Amino acid sequence: xxxxxxxxxxxxxxxxxxxxxxxxxxxxxxxxxxxxxxxxxxxxxxxxxxxxxxxxxxxxxxxxxxxxxxxxxxxxxxxxxxxxxxxxxxxxxxxxxxxxxxxxxxxxxxxxxxxxxxxxxxxxxxxxxxxxxxxxxxxxxxxxxxxxxxxxxxxxxxxxxxxxxxxxxxxxxxxxxxxxxxxxxxxxxxxxxxxxxxxxxxxxxxxxxxxxxxxxxxxxxxxxxxxxxxxxxxxxxxxxxxxxxxxxxxxxxxxxxxxxxxxxxxxxxxxxxxxxx
Numbered sequence: 591x592x593x594x595x596x597x598x599x600x601x602x603x604x605x606x607x608x609x610x611x612x613x614x615x616x617x618x619x620x621x622x623x624x625x626x627x628x629x630x631x632x633x634x635x636x637x638x639x640x641x642x643x644x645x646x647x648x649x650x651x652x653x654x655x656x657x658x659x660x661x662x663x664x665x666x667x668x669x670x671x672x673x674x675x676x677x678x679x680x681x682x683x684x685x686x687x688x689x690x691x692x693x694x695x696x697x698x699x700x701x702x703x704x705x706x707x708x709x710x711x712x713x714x715x716x717x718x719x720x721x722x723x724x725x726x727x728x729x730x731x732x733x734x735x736x737x738x739x740x741x742x743x744x745x746x747x748x749x750x751x752x753x754x755x756x757x758x759x760x761x762x763x764x765x766x767x768x769x770x771x772x773x774x775x776x777x778x779x780x781x782x783x784x785x786x787x788x789x790x791x792x793x794x795x796x797x798x799x800x801x802x803x804x805x806x807x808x809x810x811x812x813x814x815x816x817x818x819x820x821x822x823x824x825x826x827x828x829x830x831x832x833x834x835x836x837x838x839x840x841x842x843x844x845x846x847x848x849x850x851x852x853x854x855x856x857x858x859x860x861x862x863x864x865x866x867x
Contacts, residue, residue, distance in 0.1 A: 597796055599661040599668065602628065606678065613638065613741060617678060618671070620662060625678055626671035628662045629741070636801045637749060638741035639670040640809065643801075645711060645740035646672075647793045652781055654703050656737045661798065668798045672738060675722050684721040687733055689764035696724045696732045699774065701765040704737055706778035708758030709826040710819055712751035715742035717760040749812050751819065753826050755833040763837045770840050775827060783820050790817060 604619040615629045629639060642659075649656040662671035675681055692698070704717055717737070724734035745751050760766075768774065790813050794802075802809055831838055 597659065597661065598622070599663055600626075600671070602626075602662050602664040602669075611739070613739075617674060618662060620660070620671070622660075625674040625676075626660060626662055627657075627674055627738075628672075629670045631667045631669045631798075631801065634747075637747045637805075639801050640797055641741050641743045641746070642670045642672070643797060644793050644813075645743040647789075647796070648711070648785070649707065649737060649740075651785070651789055652703070652707065652778070654700055654707060654737055655697060655735065656740075667800060675720070675736065681722065684733070686761075687721050689762055691721075691733055692762055692764045693767060694732055695721065696734045698735075698765065698768060700735065700737075701760055702769050702774045703778040704760075705758055705766075705830070706775055706782060706823055706827060708743075709753075709830065710782050710823045711740075711743040711816065712745050712753070712819075713740070713743050713758040714746040714748075714752075714754070715739075715757065717758055719760070744812055744816070749808060751812070751815055753829070755826070755830040759830065759834060759837055763839055766838050767840055769838055771842050772824075775824075779824050779827075782823055785817075785820055787817055 600620040600622050602618045603621050606617045606619060606625070609615040609617055609627055613629050613635070615627050618626050618628045620626055629635060629642065631639060646656055646659045657675065658673045660671040660673065661668045663669070675683055687695070701717075704719075707713075708717055718739040719735045719737050721733040721735055723731045794809065794813065831841060835841065835843075
């Protein structure tokens, strides 16, 4: 997980350009010589910045690829920075790739993990990512996905975690063609079931105080609910598969319900059974 030793505060030295999107992020050069996509600390954005930083820390702990984060400081205060993958004058970064390339993304299995994560944190948007060339292996370079734009986590600016089976999915079903059984989800479900509460507390402590001013109690209640949701994610994933079957073209529906319910605590199974009855 990102810690105080790796969550650096750096200084912006140059604003290069505005980025696309409603968040009005800017690409900046910092005094560490690297480039960052920076979301500004403004009153209407503060919950978004909190969401970005907390989600990024949790993804880091789960070893789901996400750009390194930093607190970017300038005359206006401290802002959220997500490292741009390389030199923007040389690196080619794609928002989307064709399905033929998507099927061969080096870490395509992480799309299943990200769906589990997004169901846990109540992502109120579709799943966004960027693609860069992975030239580390042999043969022709493949694409690698990195998970970005987590401002809609925890219900977005409302800070209300609610279940929406149609949210959190990537836009192309090619991302989930390798998902056939619960075995593709289980490593991530298991990791979230055992996600340490102390790491959530540490993450809250790393937030700049001005981002949370006056909302500390609300944030704590939100994180308490998040921890309660750890054992319920399998049901949320199952409901998404049931309501959006076209997103999982190779899913073995004969294995759907039994494994999802068997992996939950008995007390929750009883609660669910009583609701169904």
